[in-house]
Amino acid sequence: MTIKVGVGVLGLTLLAGALFLALSTRGQAAGPAQPIAFSHQIHAGQYKMDCQYCHADARRSEYAGIPSVSRCMGCHRITAADRPEVQKLAGFFNKNEPIPWVRIFKVPEYVYFPHKAHVRAGVTCQTCHGPIETMAVVEAKTGQTLANDLLNLVGLARTSTPLTMGWCVECHTTMNAKNKTKAPLECAICHH
């Protein structure tokens, strides 16, 4: 009797735990619908455009920057101007309205992440953002997950999920060890 109850309780606990783990994965798993079906695969993959051609602020600012509508129109006034998605773009341009892109990559409010320093150090965009040039729809699995935390707790997690602190630290440490860089490991550099 007691054994049965014990097994039952244990089973329920495990089930609940598994369910919790399954549900606790944060971050947008699938790419959300964007106002314009912009494809990085076409731009960065097929046409091999430099990332910083559009995200031009990355080398001089904390933010990578979203290209202005006029920059998009710089090419698309002529290029593929007949495609429906490009016409949507022209629509925004003509109405003098910005495009309400949905943000995919985000670090928490208390983290200061400068793109500039990373570009200067020669870190590729893909290091953090993944193989963007293959993505028709950008998606990201980032941030802490409870599953990862719990695996960590029992010492099983080998790698951290992207854009978590451990992930940043891991890269900084290895780069410093391997390439003799001076990537800071000072807490206050990112948290202030």
Place this chain on the structure above:
Amino acid sequence: MAGASVLGIFAHVDTTVKAIRELRAQGFHDFTVYSPIPVEEIETVLEENRPVSPVRLFTLIGGLTGMLTGFGLTIWSALKWGLVTGGKPIVSIPPFVIIAFELTILLGGLSTLLAILVLGKLPAVRRSSTYDPRFTVDRFGIAVSCAAERAPAVSRSLSQAGAEEVRR
């Protein structure tokens, strides 16, 4: 060879001791004594030929593990990410001694508990067949395992020693 067990229930310590002595004299060694409290006299008789309880070994190993864990954890984690506080060295032994001490006690204590459980064969789901509820009140008991044919002899000597009741 079929086995049997004989249980003698006693009301007094001296009769219990006497029974144990007699059983020993008759060459019985495989018996269990029940008592509501630990009794010095009974223990003295029983411990005569036994080695010291290995509980202390558990405690020692647990304690040492705790101490090593304490120093290991503190020193390793301090070195893993060397953050300076208050101008103190990264590996500051004096405070780490405290952690090591506490873990020594903690693991020492927990392994002692483990010892009670392992050595006392606890937890046990079922009572043993020879157990009687009165053993937690005021009765002592001797349960002897023996070959079936020797059971009457055992019963007899238990009764002679002063058992209130003998069960087979």
Place this chain on the structure above:
Amino acid sequence: MNQEAARQPTYADVNRDVIRTLEPPSPMYFGWMSVVGLILTAGILAWTYQIYMGMGAAGKRTPQMWAMYITSFVFWIGIGHAGTLISAILYLFRARWRTSIFRGAEAMTVFAVMTAGLFPLIHAGRMWFAYWLLPYPNQRYLWPNFRSPLVWDVFAISTYLTISVVFFFVGLLPDIAAIRDASTGWKKKIYGALALGWEGTDRQWRHYRRAYGLFASLATPLVLSVHSVVSWDFAMALVPGWHSTLFAPFFVNGAIFSGFAMVLVLIIPMRYFWNLYPYITDKHLDAMGKLILVTSLVLTYFYVCEAFTAWYSGDHFERASLFWKATKSYAWAFWLQYVCNSLAPLVLFSKRARTHTPTLYVVSILVLIGMWFERFNIIVPGLGHDFYPYTWGIYWPTVTDTTIVIGSFAWFFILFLGFIKVMPSVSIVEVKETLPHPVKEAHH
């Protein structure tokens, strides 16, 4: 009142008398439970409010970043010392009078530490992150700062709680088995599960006895270390009046002192309501009274040392702090501490007072008040007049923090009241051990 002449109980009497305490409780018990429960509810509500609004709801400020919560934390940890001390140290010293009171004292210890353990959580500005103090592998690669006395606290208190619970539980095992054997139905099942199948075989007893001795010898240094570690929360700090090597023994002694007082506060009513006079005799009270007296005298000695060093060191900050405590806004609390802790226990020099329960009870209550204020005086006035005159200030309690502190007493008593109805509050086994063994031949 004098039960000395009473008939010597038999083993069966002991079982009966003790198990009788577990009978379905009287309406009065429920009355007490609901009073305590209401207070506890108020405390929980206050805490919820504080979590929701922020620590501003408690009356803390600069410079009193710590106040009543840490006062109560140290107070409860102190209370939690008597139990293990009685179980472990008196066990090692073979002080036989401990047997009938140690169970209650141990329960008190466990519950007091459980109460104390709440306070660091209540106190933390972001209690929802309090688990960061635990060393666990995490994806931030961060570990706690083992140089911080607060992390020592975490280790000391969790160790102490664990060991106390284990010690308590191991001590209970044979008694639970006895209750199991005396009960029926679902109760038997529960007690049966809790007894882990204890039968009192010689094999169990021999390891048990050995282990119990080892527990006692582990718990003895532990009990001394825990309050030392707690005292280092203060002694490791820079604050005038805190930064003192005296603190560890001073705190340990104070803890024992207040712990014994709390034991008396708990067992005197227990003895009265359940008629446990054969087991808890005036001899016990007398011994406790003596211990309180001795610890009070030692404490007084520490007080004198503290004041003397503050004065004789010539340290301006120490002197100013002491002078301020003794003469300014908090002088009432300062002198209350001495009256309660150094003067009141002096009546215990008289044997009559030591065996006169009302006197003993009043002294114990005074000691508890005094010891709470001793910690208060270290923390609140101590911080209020430290190095920097710009920020000197007076702390005012709020409804929220007062309710939480009072609620903590309710939490403790609700645990204790619950305990005494489900577990034997006097050790069946050990009381029996103090009785003469049943022997057939009287002149054996």
Place this chain on the structure above:
Amino acid sequence: MNRRDFFKIVGTSAGAVAAAGCGQAPERILPHVIPPDNLVPGVPAWFSTVCRECPAGCGVIARNREGRVVKLEGNPDHPVNGGTLCIRGQAALQGLYNPDRLRGPIQRDTSGERSIKWEEAEKFLAERLADLVKQGRGKRIVVVGQLESGSLGRLMDAWAGALGAERLTYEPFNYEAIRHASRLVFGRDAIPHYALEDANAILSFGADFLETWLSPVQYARAFTRMHAFRDGKAGTFIHVEPRLSLTAANADEWVRNVPGTEGPLALAILKVILDEGIQAPGVDVALLRAAAKSADLEAAARQSGVGSETIKHLARAFAKAKPGLAIGGGVAATGADAVECQVAIHLLNYATGNTGRTVRFGPDSAFGKASPHAGMVALTQAMARGEVEVLLLNHANPLFTLPPKLGFADALKKVPLVVSFSNQPDETTERAHLVLPDTHPLESWGDFSPREGVVGLMQPTMGHVVDSTGRVFDSKAVGDVLLSVGRQVLPAPAGKGPFRWQTFAEYLKDQWRGIAREYSPATPFDQFWEEALRRGGIWKPVGAVPVQARGAPLSGKPATVEGDAQGLALLAYPSHRFYDGRGANIPWLQEAPDTMTQVSWDSWVEVPAETAKKLGLRGGDLVRVASPHGAVELPAYISDSLHPGAVAIPIGQGHTAERLRYAKDRGANPIALLSGQAAPAGLPFLSVKVTLTRTGGRRPLAIAQATHDQDDREIAQHVGLAAARELELRGAVPEKASHPSMYPDLKYPEYRWGMAIDLDACVGCQACVIACKAENNVPVVGKEQVAYGRDMHWLRVERWQEGKPAHPENLFLPMLCQHCGIAPCEPVCPVFAAYHTEEGLNAQIYNRCVGTRYCNNNCPYHVRRFNWWDYSSPTSRSYAFPEPLPLQLNPDVTVRQLGVMEKCTFCVQRIIAAKDAARDEKRPVRDGEIVTACQQTCPTQAIVFGNLKDMSSRVAKLSRSARGYHVLEELGTRPAITYLKKVTREPHKG
């Protein structure tokens, strides 16, 4: 509030997307449609403009991030303030983002008030004006406005001229007496430029030049240059005032006189100079003798309560300075005799040869252009007679700044149309029929000339303020409104007529063509214009114009003060924080403590200890202060130093306007006690005696500092001048080994940041406190919390006093995190939220903090601040940043959450930015490249920050100064901040 939320509304004026409520909602990011020039999200852009918080006209550069101004700094090229700003200048941002700012034009009539459209409002106004103009009753239109010494002023003049309207320039503090005296003595209707920096001794008669007088930032800078100990030299500053003001507290010698006796004193000093023949050679002695004819040393000594020996000593000290400088001002010198006093001061300067050297006519102050108070009196009378039909108010609040006794409120009822251009609710605007909110100066085009030869150019430093819900603050520049309304009143073909410019910006540019011709005729205008925009204006040296002194009749009598003979003279003085009250609704200013009393949020009446004893008053007891003209009720602040014959109340609090959430019903306005009648010196602020009665009520003040007594702890230290010289010669003591550590010294691989604070330079102005709040997103917590020791200032300016309570030596000490080398706060943190960086910073990682608060217990300086309430979340009741204040938040600094500890970081975000810039150029950070917010704004440059490891850096040199010490050194915390002892002068015996 998320400090980075604004990223998503970058460059969009519509700001159409609402902030995502909770974390899971998708966040939108909006790109520019067409990127504005020089604006890169994440990289600050700087725009020069002019501070308009008072008429001093300091140059400002505004840091624009993602389209919003987040910080103001002084314009380093500007001749007035040289890169520094005062407390009010720093706080101007919260005027821009004030939550009570008006959101659009309002029309008000008997049926109530309603929002209207701009076109409607302008049309309405134009029609009324046109009617009057057509009927030839243009004179019945009156434009009253603050001092506008640039193009807007000229436009207003032109506008008034075209419509035939009257125009008044109204400044509550207009220093008329100086102007009047200049006319009498030198025949110039002007307020001269005072070159404090060139004087060897300053003799001030009540001039609070470190607080509000004329141009406080400029004078604080100049004062430091003349006064701070450098190379063994230091000037002397003597201050005469009945009250120990902040300026008085900085004096080497504070002479406490009977209120209103500055005139006789100045004259007596002149007489002593003449009698002793220590005047400068070549002055017209006969003229001076004639002027000083009525002077009587003994009578002056008797009347003023200043001993005759002291007067002689003052005369000698002043005369031997060569050059010295005598100045007069402040409210204590604005009595009925103020003109006489100023005349005497002018003569003193003349007699000692300062005229032309330290007193310079030529670069005259803009204050000389303000209308006299008599103009306001006349206007009030005209209004009362019903002669004014349209009253236009441009940033003037006479209902607050004029004594009610004058009857302005009643007179206003007789004006059929009152128009206010104020963008803040205030007492007068509340009564206006038409409110046309002006753009904030930081959003505006404009210019301002603080003195001859300096024209500051204002440009919009950002677009119109749009809060994060997308609501625009619909304001319009007053110049634009005047042009547009003017065109409607006097229609003309396009490009013709008096209002041919479409916008004020065009008018301004046109005006600047004239300025270009004057200042830089050779440069092409476009280039000139661009340079001026970048520079923040144009300036040239203006030499002193020679002036000839003339005789002036002087009575030598003290000012008459009306009221109960047994009463106490009322000193109603301009508040250092609120000026004339215009800053009162700025929460930063409310929360910044008044340095002398350390009171924040409230107002008080300073009662001399003697009177307090007589009335049985304790601090915080409510007192009724009554004069023949009115009464106010205020909590008492008991002062040991105030002249026993006086009480003092700061001006600036006591607002009654409904919508001022921070200022309403806070304190009381002492102007209510004055008569308001015009004296020759304008509105006499020192003119009544008041009686005090205890009401029995209590309203304890929020006083941050528990005691001004250091209790022998040597927190703020000082050294005598002679000793300082000796120390200087002996040189620095080698790095002390007196507080050894058990551990080896820490190694800092590259930098060790440190700071040196010169207490001899610090004047206690609190500018650093607000600069720090602005830079680091420090919340404002309110009166109750400040009173209970829960203020959040990362930096505080402490006032310590020594010596006799009635006449103390004052020491000001900016206290911030000391970034200790052996920091007691760090090892006690259980989670490494506090730790030591490799660059010597005592870092605090907010997101790691669990809030045990152990660190602050263990910080001997108590500079750590705990978030007792939730100041950061918009849904919380204690939210500290109501819309649109979040726009001000520095995007480089986290807004701290509930339950975490925070503190000064040495502006780590600036360190990171400088290191980043250095890394771009592959070089180490240069000395002086990193400037902390407090250092940046400090008018006296008392704070120096830099790398202590670089022995040649300024900070390292200062840290090795012989005057250097650490606060609470004996605790062995080894702070990174070295304080330099204040240099005190030997007291004069007499």
